[in-house]
Amino acid sequence: MKYLYKNDELCIQCHNCEITCAKKVQKSEDLRKSAIKINDNMKYGEEKINVCDQCGECIDVCSEMALGRAKNGVVLLDKKKCVGCLICVGFCSKLSMRTHDDMIEPFKCIACGECVKTCPTGALEIREK
Amino acid sequence: MSNKIINEKIKEMKKAHKVIREYKYEPAKIHRGYANKVLYINLSNNEIKEKLVPEEIKEKFTGGKGFGLWYLWNAVKSTTKWNDPENEIVISPGPVGGITQYPGAGKSLVVSLSPNTGTVVDSNVGGHFGPLMKFSGWDALEIQGKSDKDVVIFIDGDKGIITIEEAPLVSVDSHLMAEELTEMFAETEEEKRFISVVGAGSAAGHTLIGVLNFSFYDKRKKVQRLKQAGRGGIGTVFRDKKIKGIAVKYSQVGGNNNNVADINTIKKLGVKIHKEIHDHDKDQCRMREIGTAHLMEVMNDYDLLPTHNFKYGSHEDIDKIHSSVLATKVVQGSPDGCWHGCSMACAKAANEYELKTGPYKGDKVVVDGPEYETAAGVGSNCGIFDPDYILECNFYCDTYGIDTISFGTLTAFVMECYENGIINEEITGGLKLNFGNSEAAMELLHQMGRGEGFGKIAGLGIRRMKKIFADEYGADINFLNDIGMEVKGLEYSQYVSKESLAQQGGYALANKGPQHDEAWLIFMDMVNNQIPTFEDKAEALHYFPIFRTWFGLNGLCKLPWNDIEPIDNHLTEEPAKVPEHVQNYVELFNSVTGQNIDKEGLFKQSERVYNFQRVFNLKMGVGTREHDIPPYRSMGPVTVEEYESRQERYDKQLKEKLGINPENMTTAEKVEALKKYKYGQYNQLVDAVYKRRGWTKQGIPTVEHMRELGMDFPEVIEVIEKNL
Numbered sequence: 001m002k003y004l005y006k007n008d009e010l011c012i013q014c015h016n017c018e019i020t021c022a023k024k025v026q027k028s029e030d031l032r033k034s035a036i037k038i039n040d041n042m043k044y045g046e047e048k049i050n051v052c053d054q055c056g057e058c059i060d061v062c063s064e065m066a067l068g069r070a071k072n073g074v075v076l077l078d079k080k081k082c083v084g085c086l087i088c089v090g091f092c093s094k095l096s097m098r099t100h101d102d103m104i105e106p107f108k109c110i111a112c113g114e115c116v117k118t119c120p121t122g123a124l125e126i127r128e129k
Numbered sequence: 130m131s132n133k134i135i136n137e138k139i140k141e142m143k144k145a146h147k148v149i150r151e152y153k154y155e156p157a158k159i160h161r162g163y164a165n166k167v168l169y170i171n172l173s174n175n176e177i178k179e180k181l182v183p184e185e186i187k188e189k190f191t192g193g194k195g196f197g198l199w200y201l202w203n204a205v206k207s208t209t210k211w212n213d214p215e216n217e218i219v220i221s222p223g224p225v226g227g228i229t230q231y232p233g234a235g236k237s238l239v240v241s242l243s244p245n246t247g248t249v250v251d252s253n254v255g256g257h258f259g260p261l262m263k264f265s266g267w268d269a270l271e272i273q274g275k276s277d278k279d280v281v282i283f284i285d286g287d288k289g290i291i292t293i294e295e296a297p298l299v300s301v302d303s304h305l306m307a308e309e310l311t312e313m314f315a316e317t318e319e320e321k322r323f324i325s326v327v328g329a330g331s332a333a334g335h336t337l338i339g340v341l342n343f344s345f346y347d348k349r350k351k352v353q354r355l356k357q358a359g360r361g362g363i364g365t366v367f368r369d370k371k372i373k374g375i376a377v378k379y380s381q382v383g384g385n386n387n388n389v390a391d392i393n394t395i396k397k398l399g400v401k402i403h404k405e406i407h408d409h410d411k412d413q414c415r416m417r418e419i420g421t422a423h424l425m426e427v428m429n430d431y432d433l434l435p436t437h438n439f440k441y442g443s444h445e446d447i448d449k450i451h452s453s454v455l456a457t458k459v460v461q462g463s464p465d466g467c468w469h470g471c472s473m474a475c476a477k478a479a480n481e482y483e484l485k486t487g488p489y490k491g492d493k494v495v496v497d498g499p500e501y502e503t504a505a506g507v508g509s510n511c512g513i514f515d516p517d518y519i520l521e522c523n524f525y526c527d528t529y530g531i532d533t534i535s536f537g538t539l540t541a542f543v544m545e546c547y548e549n550g551i552i553n554e555e556i557t558g559g560l561k562l563n564f565g566n567s568e569a570a571m572e573l574l575h576q577m578g579r580g581e582g583f584g585k586i587a588g589l590g591i592r593r594m595k596k597i598f599a600d601e602y603g604a605d606i607n608f609l610n611d612i613g614m615e616v617k618g619l620e621y622s623q624y625v626s627k628e629s630l631a632q633q634g635g636y637a638l639a640n641k642g643p644q645h646d647e648a649w650l651i652f653m654d655m656v657n658n659q660i661p662t663f664e665d666k667a668e669a670l671h672y673f674p675i676f677r678t679w680f681g682l683n684g685l686c687k688l689p690w691n692d693i694e695p696i697d698n699h700l701t702e703e704p705a706k707v708p709e710h711v712q713n714y715v716e717l718f719n720s721v722t723g724q725n726i727d728k729e730g731l732f733k734q735s736e737r738v739y740n741f742q743r744v745f746n747l748k749m750g751v752g753t754r755e756h757d758i759p760p761y762r763s764m765g766p767v768t769v770e771e772y773e774s775r776q777e778r779y780d781k782q783l784k785e786k787l788g789i790n791p792e793n794m795t796t797a798e799k800v801e802a803l804k805k806y807k808y809g810q811y812n813q814l815v816d817a818v819y820k821r822r823g824w825t826k827q828g829i830p831t832v833e834h835m836r837e838l839g840m841d842f843p844e845v846i847e848v849i850e851k852n853l
Contacts, residue, residue: 060463061472063348063469064322064348064469065348065349083229083382083384083469083470084229084230084383084384084385084396085229085230085399085469085470085472086230086399086400086403086470087472089400089403090399090401090402090403090405090406090472091403091404091407093407099396099400101393104383104384104392105384
């Protein structure tokens with residue numbers, strides 16, 4: 001199963017990944033549209049990099065079956081089926097399903113790997129598990 | 130059955146349909162939660178027309194149950210009976226209804242004149258019908274008149290076409306009818322999820338306790354699920370109008386069909402409460418895991434679970450129907466909501482349940498539930514502690530279209546009458562209706578389905594049975610009045626209120642009859658002693674019934690208000706009100722409608738409608754004090770065995786509350802002394818509640834009060850003045 005591996009220890013909080021994700025995936029300069037989040041003000045126990053690990057918990061809570069796995073294991077949202085209920089956002093125990101004011105439907109990391117290319121320290125990698 | 134056979138069967142059914150009336154319309158664009166139109170259908174002459182909703186009516190009645198009450202008020206006279214053609218069934222979801230982001234937002238409110246009470250009844254039901262109907266362009270559906278042939282009504286919100294069709298081959302029983310109409314009106318498999326149907330069932334037509342089933346298509350299990358508008362016999366009105374089913378189709382369901390004023394606030398509120406439920410439901414009410422049935426053992430532990438017609442509040446066999454046992458029967462690994470976005474997901478179903486009795490014996494079916502009310506009503510209250518019986522009974526009640534609550538309570542009443550020799554095998558046609566006899570109870574239910582035998586008499590409900598048993602079989606009417614758990618003609622729902630004066634009022638003062646959706650105060654009153662004085666209880670009986678009315682005005686479910694609580698709720702000044710969630714509702718309403726109410730404004734919306742409903746009762750002849758009196762069984766021990774089962778408790782009450790020494794009294798004398806005291810207390814409570822509500826000592830809202838609320842319509846004032 002393909003997923004975006006992250007290593008908090010290597011992250012220097014440069015935000016390149018967020019900029020890339022928002023720009024390449026959502027065609028936006030607005031960093032709040034990035035599926036990956038870098039936490040600048042970490043409190044004890046919080047993680048530096050927050051991104052979906054494709055665990056698939058959200059698939060089971062979607063009444064419309066709008067969330068499912070692609071062949072490569074990545075969890076994808078079918079926007080045609082989604083009714084914007086956002087249960088998947090509230091029920092994501094990793095807090096990695098996102099919303100934005102411009103969109104009715106939520107969005108998430110699809111492990112496309114664009115951010116990996118712009119990470120200067122190798123904190124991100126596309127891996128299989 | 131294979132798909133091919135089903136398709137052939139459906140084709141044949143459809144071929145037999147004759148379109149009696151077709152009406153084309155331009156579906157209204159929803160603006161801020163309102164379509165601003167009502168669909169009126171008259172089945173006597175097949176008239177179909179649109180009514181514009183005036184701004185004043187939105188302002189005064191908000192929507193949902195409010196709209197239902199207003200349109201029904203205008204349709205009926207004080208002399209109208211439930212089976213007169215002018216009686217209506219009004220279905221309305223309310224302005225917030227249909228939003229997909231906040232849990233519990235898919236409710237329909239159904240209003241009609243009740244066969245049980247003779248006055249107006251409102252019933253709140255899940256399923257997808259209300260939202261799909263609104264998105265099809267209608268804030269409410271008003272059905273008047275009576276057809277002379279069985280019909281189906283189809284609202285096609287995609288095409289803007291409404292048809293009334295003769296439907297001779299479509300089934301009456303809901304589990305079949307819902308599947309048939311969905312198959313018939315879905316052009317593709319994908320479209321099934323955009324169809325919802327309303328139906329009743331065969332017993333709805335043979336009894337007075339009919340329910341309406343509202344369907345939704347369960348995409349995971351690929352089956353129809355049914356939710357019930359249970360109370361007050363509206364399914365009986367439905368079948369009296371010769372309706373087999375009403376279907377609606379709307380296929381553009383998305384995240385903002387209500388075209389709300391501020392979607393982003395709604396999204397934020399939704400995510401916040403979804404997370405609350407995700408984090409805390411497992412430690413609070415376990416709605417996702419078990420649903421309302423989690424109450425079984427809780428109620429039993431507090432001596433509040435009705436057993437043997439509310440004689441007792443607990444039973445040694447509770448473990449047999451413990452929620453963990455029920456859960457093994459119904460939990461399918463995925464909690465279900467009855468509308469999009471319901472993360473509380475209290476709906477449960479047993480899949481592939483093989484029926485053991487009745488016309489569908491051997492069929493493998495889906496059973497929705499059981500809810501707590503059903504398990505307690507048809508189970509413990511009838512002395513039946515068999516989970517399979519509860520499922521089987523639940524299924525047949527639903528598909529036959531009768532109310533599990535009324536069926537449970539009236540069967541328990543019949544059983545007590547049987548055990549007391551008031552009725553016997555000759556009268557019951559051989560049914561040995563002792564407590565615990567599940568076979569006899571099941572046969573009674575099937576008789577209701579067939580419209581035969583003693584089932585027809587029992588199906589008239591407790592109030593009418595009391596009269597029959599007294600008039601024809603010489604029963605002592607006073608005893609029947611004491612043990613017959615009904616007020617205003619409606620059977621009690623399933624909580625023992627003996628030790629909670631506030632709950633006795635919550636039940637008996639309820640506008641539609643004794644249903645706990647108005648007020649559930651047992652824990653506040655009896656367990657936590659938070660409302661000790663008459664004034665405290667009166668305040669609670671002012672605030673909670675009126676506050677809870679608000680859910681029904683807006684197409685909302687009450688459960689996400691207080692069956693999940695913020696983790697710091699107990700630190701707030703008034704935890705019973707769940708202040709943070711009340712604020713959520715204020716913001717939800719404002720974000721949908723663009724209005725700017727606060728929590729007082731929210732309360733005022735409800736207070737207007739609550740008082741209007743009381744005046745509606747007055748118009749129908751049941752809105753005064755003498756109609757608000759509970760049977761003694763709901764207040765204290767009626768019989769010697771009942772007293773003696775909790776003698777220590779009752780003796781203590783005689784000593785401490787009445788200052789009587791019970792030592793030299795017979796049990797019968799003690800029963801009488803306690804009864805006199807308890808009715809005295811109840812009367813003092815009623816005085817305090819009426820005063821707090823702005824009503825006269827007879828329970829009539831004053832003209833001044835209605836004026837203050839802005840509900841001084843001339844015809845309302847006329848009804849009040851006539852009764853003062």
